[in-house]
Amino acid sequence: MTTVEPRPVGALLRQWRERRRLSQLQLSLDADISSRHLSFVETGRSKPTREMILRLSEQLDVPLRERNGLLLAGGYAPVYPASSLDAPELDAVRTALRQVLAGHEPNPALVVDRHWNLVDGNAGVQLFLDGAAPDLLAPPVNVLRLSLHPEGAAPNIVNLGEWRAHVLGRLRRQAAATGDPVLHDLHAELRDYPCDQPESEVDVPGAGDVVVPLRFRRGDEVLSFFSTTTVFGTPLDITVAELAIESFFPADQSTKDYLQATGRARPGA
Structure with a gap:
């Protein structure tokens, strides 16, 4: 050895x-x-x-x-704790996460860790999960792998080339900034997934676009989303610092109408 x-x-x-x-x-x-x-x-x-x-x-x-x-x-003891998310000291954090997720419905929102593994999500996330291969939905669910895998959400992403280039660019920058080998390996894996659409190295807006959209096919509908990322502003715990909320918003009126209609149709909505 x-x-x-x-x-x-x-x-x-x-x-x-x-x-x-x-x-x-x-x-x-x-x-x-x-x-x-x-x-x-x-x-x-x-x-x-x-x-x-x-x-x-x-x-x-x-x-x-x-x-x-x-x-x-340097020969010193660590100072930052890494609490379990279900620890009593993170009660307020869990409550805040659930409030944000519930308050965002019927729009999809999810919580991920530093490696893009799914921690929690609201009911709206289900539309991205339907039809995915069971092994991709087995915990821990990596949302980037799920989104770009040919047996995941990729076949339903209308602008797969554009969205894939955006995701890979974001992941590449994150891996470079953190030096995390897991993110480097994840980027290499996702880069090798097949894609039959052209991929641009630079995000170029289409007509009417102000952000990179996610155009997702759901039955006969094509839903259009943009996303935001929310992190805790002053974390002192490693677990809290590594959490992020990815929230998806409707980018057009037809998507908003669809989400509101399906949200009302869900039990308990």
Whole structure:
């Protein structure tokens, strides 16, 4: 068996600085430390304090999970908890999520984690799930895999090439920003899925478009949506920081009418 030596904290901080495309001078100015001291930290000639690691992490917008890793690499205990979503201390978070999901009906809305696995969703999400292969609906359901897989929602996406390019571009940027190998692997997997439509590397608006639309076939109807992403503004818990709400809104009146009609038809709606 081979063992992999953990990387020193200075090298990890340098990696995050380079990922953010900042010079040592710019980061030292932002963090209010000398560029000489920062250079010594990155090369291992100086051991950073706990407070310096946290300050540099804040300036570099390092995710909370990775901030704990930097602290461990520097010889300090992690400071950010990673609570289970069903833990009592997250009661208010769960309540807020459910209120947002319920309040968004009949429009689809869902909660995902950092790897785009489905955490929760409202009744409106079902229209994207119908007809998908059972293995794609087995937990954990990855919503990006489900959306682009040929046995998932992809056959019902009228503008699959345009939507696929948007999704892959967003995922590529997220993987680059976080350095998360799971996201890199997910991007490689989704990129290999078949698509018989042209894909643009740049989002170019069509007639009347102000955002990239999702045009979804539902029976004889073609529904048009745009989406928004909501995250918690000041998270101090890793689990909370990694949650996002994806909300879909009708992009035209016919889609709005369809959702309102089907929403009223659902039991309990």
